[in-house]
Amino acid sequence: METVHLKINNIPVEVPKGYTILQAAKAANIEIPTLCYLKDINCIGACRVCMVEAKNRRGLLAACVYPAEEGLEVFTNTPAVIKSRKTTIELLLANHKKKCLSCVRNNNCELQKLALEYGVDEDHFESEVADYEIDEQSPYIVRDNNKCVQCMRCVSVCKNVQTVSVIGAIKRGYQVHVGSAFDKSLDDSPCVGCGQCIVSCPVGALHEKPQEEKVWDAINDPEKEVIFFTAPSIKATLGESFGMPIGSNVEGKMAAAIRRLGEGVKIYNMDFTADLTILEEAHELIERIQNGGTLPMFTSCCPGWVKFVEHYYPDFIPNLSTCKSPQAMFGAVLKGYYAQKTGMDPNKMFIVSVIPCTAKKFECTRPQLRSGDGDYDDVDVALTTRELARMIKRAGLDFTSLPDEDYDAPFAKATGGGVIFGATGGVLEAALRNAARTLDGDFKVIDFVDVRGPEVIREVTYEVAGIKINVAVTSGLGNARKLLEKIKSGEADYHMVEIMACPGGCINGGGQPYQPDSVRNYVDYKALRSKALYDQDKASEMRSSEESPVCKMVYDEFFEAPGKEKAHKYLHTSYISRGSKMK
């Protein structure tokens, strides 16, 4: 590999050619602040916060885009650099809605952090403060442009990573702002709700539609039976909100914390319905293969992906598995099966799912998912990991000191197959474990490692009971689009395809805890979070979904067997073509 030699603050470093000054500085253990730059997402040199000085170079250089050159001598902390950064931050603050105390990003904001570090005067420049209407029409994302710093990270992740491009920069100069075409609400656009814009935003301009208050109200309502369940990935990320290292598995503390949110609050394990999804989905796959059904079959547990197909590739709707997502299955299990079993009134059950995702907030509202005849959704509220963390904090719980507790019976136990749903490739791997054992009782392989790992398109062929099964997996909707085009053109021929809308899967969902630039730009946080799940899977006694005792119970008592009529009524769904145009 060709390298270049340069000095950062007089420290000599050797880095690969093509590195930027920002990357080279990290090699010298020096971090340069960023605001618009975000690794893998945005690199436009626009915010001017990362300016540095270099010997024999006129003016200051933007470290995020300027290449590390042979012999370059860079200085990252000179008075000129500090003055420039300070002025830039003060200019950004001039028309910023500085309502920091009530801001969702208070203490977690890149701009606030910089303002503190550079000792700025937030009122140094007088300016007209913009007065944009807050867009909160969609059931999942809120945009407050009064706090936007126009870093364009959200625009870039939406356009370049997800290839959905429902937001862009509008107008110019003082009037520039980010929004959807014709300044319509995001809700009128073909947005899939993945929420990657939110986790890319350095400030409080974007956040999930908050629903914690609804949950508090239900907890305080003696009429309501409040039932929580948590998605597989939450245990691998929630600890970050309490200062724990990335990749801490906090399953036990999470169960303990939710149980303590209020009297009678139940906490169930959504890994169970991940197992249930697998049993239904693997059954559906085998049936499609044996009966000449539409192939490839696409996984349907990711609501961002499902909405993407409904908007942009409606011709592929028959390929989507009819299985509801684990969240929706749990809603149907609770308000269908469990209500009947225990005599609870579904109208009085208040079902809260904790999910890594903003699209799941939309999923709750899909009329196709209502399994009962009453006027209620199967899942009442979907909370992001961040919202759950805020609830735990408000409840005054010392999270890191809580004991490790189990989920509540009867929905506590799950297999490793359910656990790995939270990482890209996990659903496919769990389905392969189960399908292989269904077709060949003696099948031994449990780790399908070829479908794991970061977001590229992975294609693998497995041979089970004399049948060759071609599978593909990817995450990120840009990759999904490439994969769909390959299938469309006939270039690829798969039996099953797993797609997660967010790069890396649910562990990197739009509802996960914010990680600052200082982490996202340098640490493979997605791998650390995934590892927590794969470690738990590895340590599980039961690793293939058919071993789940809870699944066995619900089939024996209610759904009979995968694919049977009752299972179909409660656990399967349908999709609609939504069109790719603005409303």
Added chain:
Amino acid sequence: MAENVLPFKGTKAQEEQLMAVIASNKEVPGALLPVLHEAQEIYGYLPIEVQQMVADGLGVSLSEVYGVATFYSRFSLTPKGKHRISVCLGTACYVKGADKILTEIENKLGIKSGECTPDGLFSIDSCRCVGACGLAPVVMIDEEVYGKLTPKEINKVLDKYIAEEGGDK
């Protein structure tokens, strides 16, 4: 965005013309800007229907098309009236009270600068210096230049146009 009060009335011929422009630019990198120029030539303005056709034709998102259309001031998102009123807000005209002339026109026609009357007869725009500073403040209506105006005089000028159109404003 100013309210688009007039419904889109594109013709088949205009659409064919636009499709031909798109077809000849489809493979050109950075085709969006020149295509939008041509589209505005064809339709006189860039309503959502036209921007959507451009987006679909070039395979770019509508939000990107809208971003470009709103970045350049020469692009108009609202239709132009049968009579196009252009109020010079250049330095000389401004110090001679062009802002008051503009307000007078806006009040009389009941629309803002950048908009078009619901009957499609008048649209108002502001411009910077038509090169007739000696006549400041200046207003152009279609190709006609009116100089040394006062709010009262522009009122009379507008009345003439309104009368010609059989109106009674």
